[in-house]
Amino acid sequence: MKFTKMHGIGNDYVYVDCTKKELKDPAEISKIVSDRHFGIGSDGLILIGSSDRADFRMNIYNADGSQAEMCGNGIRCVAKYVYDYGLTDKDEISVDTLAGIKYLKLTIENGKVSKVRVNMGKPILKASEIPVKAEKEPVVAEAIEAGGREWKMTCVSMGNPHAVIFIDTPVKEFPLETYGPLFESHERFPKRTNTEFVRVLDRKTMEMRVWERGSAETLACGTGTCATAVAAVLNGLCDRSVLVHLLGGDLEIEWNEEDGCVYMTGPATTVFDGEITLPEGLE
Numbered sequence: 001m002k003f004t005k006m007h008g009i010g011n012d013y014v015y016v017d018c019t020k021k022e023l024k025d026p027a028e029i030s031k032i033v034s035d036r037h038f039g040i041g042s043d044g045l046i047l048i049g050s051s052d053r054a055d056f057r058m059n060i061y062n063a064d065g066s067q068a069e070m071c072g073n074g075i076r077c078v079a080k081y082v083y084d085y086g087l088t089d090k091d092e093i094s095v096d097t098l099a100g101i102k103y104l105k106l107t108i109e110n111g112k113v114s115k116v117r118v119n120m121g122k123p124i125l126k127a128s129e130i131p132v133k134a135e136k137e138p139v140v141a142e143a144i145e146a147g148g149r150e151w152k153m154t155c156v157s158m159g160n161p162h163a164v165i166f167i168d169t170p171v172k173e174f175p176l177e178t179y180g181p182l183f184e185s186h187e188r189f190p191k192r193t194n195t196e197f198v199r200v201l202d203r204k205t206m207e208m209r210v211w212e213r214g215s216a217e218t219l220a221c222g223t224g225t226c227a228t229a230v231a232a233v234l235n236g237l238c239d240r241s242v243l244v245h246l247l248g249g250d251l252e253i254e255w256n257e258e259d260g261c262v263y264m265t266g267p268a269t270t271v272f273d274g275e276i277t278l279p280e281g282l283e
């Protein structure tokens with residue numbers, strides 16, 4: 001199987017062009033290619049497909065093989081892939097996902113995509129649509145017990161579920177590997193959840209780490225950063241345009257007051273092209 005390894009500020013995936021041929025078992029393939037010792041090493045697998053209602057389609061699978069509705073860092077790399085590899089010559093494209101059709105604006109430098117601005121759509125705040133079991137909605141600063149401690153969570157879906165937790169200590173010191181898994185599989189999240197631990201630095205700046213559903217800690221999470229920006233506004237902590245520092249780099253997020261949509265701007269990077277021999281029956 002031919003692939004291209006790409007990342008969005010360190011959130012790395014194996015990309016496969018499926019515009020001509022679908023993969024037989026992407027969930028199984030994602031588990032194989034994600035393995036950093038026995039496979040290629042990635043946070044998961046992203047398939048680029050054709051669509052009859054958008055320019056392209058994106059399907060994303062986490063490292064554990066679970067399929068997610070959307071991937072913010074991934075969709076920027078999809079835009080880079082289709083432009084740089086000649087599948088389109090447009091600098092504005094649409095990509096169909098399980099979270100709906102997304103619209104992207106590509107920045108071209110020296111004939112290749114360097115940066116992408118994505119309309120990530122409107123945040124979903126209805127508890128039953130996130131989904132999360134909650135006392136009130138929107139789910140803002142709501143108590144949840146995990147690991148013998150009480151936390152305040154704000155829940156937002158960008159097509160996929162996010163629990164945003166604001167903390168006062170530097171995120172690098174936070175014991176993410178202890179608490180991340182407890183939130184990921186917490187009984188209040190029927191479809192599990194991605195969890196962001198965030199420190200507000202000022203009204204325009206935050207720092208964040210993320211424990212992703214199905215992929216453990218990643219260096220960045222695009223949908224999670226959008227959810228964090230929305231949560232910060234709902235909690236009165238930040239303005240509607242923020243810069244977010246993640247371990248892998250920075251993202252600019254705007255929750256636009258006029259159209260209610262969240263816009264994410266960030267880079268996309270190609271690392272290498274390769275070919276992997278899959279087990280019998282998976283090719």
Ligand SMILES: N[C@H](CCC[C@H](N)C(=O)O)C(=O)O
Pocket residue numbers: 011060062067068069070071072073074160161194212213214215218220221222223224
């Ligand atoms: N783990 C996520 C999918 C990947 C999202 C993330 N990598 C991003 O950039 O948005 C989920 O299961 O919802």
